[in-house]
Amino acid sequence: MDRRNFLRAAMIGAGVTAFGNTLTPSAMAAPAQNGPSPYGALQPADANGVLLPSGFTSRIVARSGQQVASTGYTWHSAPDGGAVFADGTGWIYVSNSEIDPGGGVSAIKFSSAGAITAAYRILSNTRQNCAGGAMPWKKWLSCEEVDRGFVYECDPLGPASAAIQRPAMGRFKHEATAADPVRKAIYLTEDVTDGCLYRFVPTTWGNLESGTLQVLRAGTATSGSFTWATVPDPDGSPTATRNQVSGAKRFNGGEGLHYANDTAWFTTKGDNRVWQLNLANSTYELAYDDSLVSPGTAPLSGVDNVTGTASGDLYVAEDGGNMEICIITPNDIVAPFLRLSGQSASEITGPAFTPAGNRLYFSSQRGTSGSSSGGITYEVTGPFRS
Template sequence: MKRRNFLRAAVIGAGVTAFGNTLSRSALAAPAQNGPSPYGPLQPADANGIQLPAGFTSRVIARSGRRVAGTGYTWHAAPDGGAVFADGEGPTAGWIYVSNSEITPGGGAGAVRFDASGAITDAYRVLDGTRQNCAGGAMPWRTWLSCEEIDGGYVYECDPNGPASKAVRRPAMGRFKHEAAAADPVRKVVYLTEDVSDGCFYRFVPTTWGDLSAGTLQVLVAGSATSGTFRWATVPDPDGSPTPTRRQVSGAKRFNGGEGLHYANDTAWFTTKGDNRVWQLDLTRDTYELAYDDSLVDPGQPPLTGVDNVTGSSYGDLYVAEDGGNMEICVITPDDIVAPFLRIVGHDRSEICGPAFTPAGDRLYFSSQRGTSGWSSGGITYEVRGPFRT
């Protein structure tokens, strides 16, 4: 396939997720192949059971069922998708990490607030009374979209500052088995993935940018190949009843279990767990192709399996978390190399969720959804700090 590049773009906009909109195309030859990590080999597991490259350290931020240190908030079960929001401006600004809870009933989302030094200063709920909140996405106007991964699920728009009562249901964005969301400020749309084996890829076109209360839901239409051109078609009934949204438009392209989603500078990347692929949409040319496919890795065994949540850095690296596999977060570099960045030991019945960078790009947050116990009540949320490429 034609070679593509991630451009190492400067950070644009302040106060959204850490580097949520800074990746762009630079010579990503699709699909990426095995190679050495830019950070070097993984070292023996640290005291938290995490294998990291030399120079990186980890700490536990929160554990499900226990109070977050120094706060009165009990961390939620099954922490899943997450994002980081800047909290203030300038050198004294801290940040907020928002995390979903993938349980039913209960669900919702919580948050941890940090000061500029990284010390925890508060923790609280931002969403209550929902079901199976899996992934989501940060909006440029500084809200968190929390998505229900159930048939007929909704998207909820939340304030990362809380309280939970400020969260608003957004039915115009469609009722289906939602997974992730990502804003495209250039085309003024929000992209959405669907977690079913014959799912679709959507975009929501708000009537007014910044207001998700009304708009048009559209679905990607393309052929059955792994690359080609695409177009958008309007979903006649976003409510999805009695006909599911994915079955309303002839020619809608099917994706096997849509998961994580990341947008940056005219490109969207999303993962499909059913076939262990990372897809790449060129939104200026309306083309799509594979950025990674574990069945096409050569030589050797694929390092990345069970693809799930994804985020990106200002340098141009993608970080893809595994649901199962070796319990790794793998990096896909601008040089088309895929390699493990970290591995969690002893969490064989868990999955890695919610990777997100701080505004400075020197800390990465993520969770092991079920920890070492294999139960939703055993979730652990971590911070990794070190010399990330920026």
Template sequence: MERRSLLRAAALGGSAAVFGGTLWRGAAHAAPAQPGTGPYGPLGSPDANRIRLPAGFTSRVIARSGRTVSGTSYTWHNAPDGGACYADGSGWIYVSNSEINPSGGASAVKFSATGAITGAYRILSGTRQNCAGGRTPWNTWLSCEEVSLGYVYETDPWGTNAAVRRAAMGRFKHEAAAADPVRKVIYLTEDESNGRFYRFVPTTWGDLSAGTLQVLVAGSATSGSYSWANVPDPDGSPTATRSQVSGSKSFNGGEGCYYADDTVWFTTKGDNRVWQLNLTNSTYELAYDDSLVTSGTAPLTGVDNITGTSSGDLFVAEDGGNMEICVITPDDVIAPFLRIDGQSGSEITGPAFSPDGSRLYFSSQRGTSGSSSGGITYEVTGPFRA
């Protein structure tokens, strides 16, 4: 498998972090990631929040569904899902979707330079089942509706500008989005058992009001070459977008999506895979597949949201499994980074790093109760690799 090391650059968290250049390139089409010793060592005993972390890391609760965010008057939304971080002067903002239907939408929490919470507020309302999404290079949040004929909404993390529906990006069961500033496109996943992988090519980069929706065309194998074809009717009615282009490749339950350094990774929950598109040579391959683990128990199941760091590490959250976030290193080693105990009825969502890479935010969507009203949003701080 070809993995590219990411530049050690200042990288904003979220699936649309922008990197440039290449430090090294591995051999193409080697084996997918295999279990091994992770860069942070073994998980410790559960802490006060029942999170098992490597030595040197600590956790805190940022918000709970249905409760006021500490230090603010804002009530945190139910079923927290996809998220991203944004620099805000010397502080930062973490945005989070709400995967409920109706209502949905998204909220934000604001932090000072020391990590203290200074505000919380709504940035999107009146939408349905907002699952994942993606950060744009111009600092907006693309919030995606995971419903039939769902839309993408472009939102303002600062809550100043009204959210805008981006119909040109297609109507389908949207999951995640990742921006590629080199090719000036947005990649999109579709959460259907026969979903497709798309890219949206804006007429003008930085303006998502108009453009062309395209779908990935490839064979049925798990590696090979690919191309793009225009979707004739992005509106998806009467024919679903995934059924409009002959030869478009089917993916079993598209979930998270992350771009960095001429590579885009995305996950499929139906077959527990992490896919990798090598954008410079238009090839695809598997970065991880639980059925191809050659020894021991597969550490990652129920693959869902994905993000990465400037060190080249990928962090993949589990929907179910044993409630872990696993790390895949540039050396193709996969290992648990953290585990949440006592929340088997939930899923981990919204992993995103603070601008300086020292804090990881994520949620347990249904918490200890197993209900959307039991969501918990966390922060983990520690010596992440630079």
């Protein structure tokens, strides 16, 4: 059975619900190639400087250093990785702050109609919080992108004092995480040029106090089979976690990470690739490589944060490039979904959808100023594919 049919069969057999969305992506025949977006061409920039397909609109929900709506809360600098959580009445968008020192995480609470009702801090006094991941038990893992950094488990409802440091998940230059409820494991990327891909297997699913940290082992090719090996010392000192296991596969700058239906996708910014782990049969391959795109110029470069939708589309944010979020469809097409104008000294971060799938949140980390104090957080509303 080929990869596409194998994963389609797996998806029919088991649906996964996480963070309010039922994720049912189809398999992708790697690597994706240029093609028309399912949403059509980008229209001229709107009043917020956002180029969107017809039928979509944007609004700015927060700016670094300014009060969020009428909440009285000042939005953090350098907004980075984010996620959306349903809260029973509406939803909450959480956003990391990639500054050091200071860091931490802020949250914006929305009503069921999308009105901003509150904003507050859920993690404080940490270092360079870059990406992370939402857990099925409605917690946010915020990751420090520093040597021997920590993972912090945060409550989207706050307060900041409720956040818990999770050293059992390893101390290294963390980037993103993603939960796999089938194998009861959490995958983690590492943002260094010779980084690794890890998984943490908690002793008890839903409790991150203890467990086993493992690293992916594989050959040097861009496809093949893989295994997991235990990291002897998750503390990473004196020997870094990535150097403790012989045969650990190296990835050039691990970034965003997304899991759905026996598949994990993650990005590596050093070589502009999106990798695909087929967890049902323990194989890996490329879902996207900008050096293999045809015809014409690759639309996606500076790959960074990634998220997915119920339709099976991946949304990949650019760190640099031409400041786009690009879509990779289940039928192997890559195309721009949106673009920010006048922000070439920034990067797009934190893409995340509401439970209904009709609103997308993301940030421009340095906005139009090119400074971490100039971050802008956006909402895009429109007819997203379901």
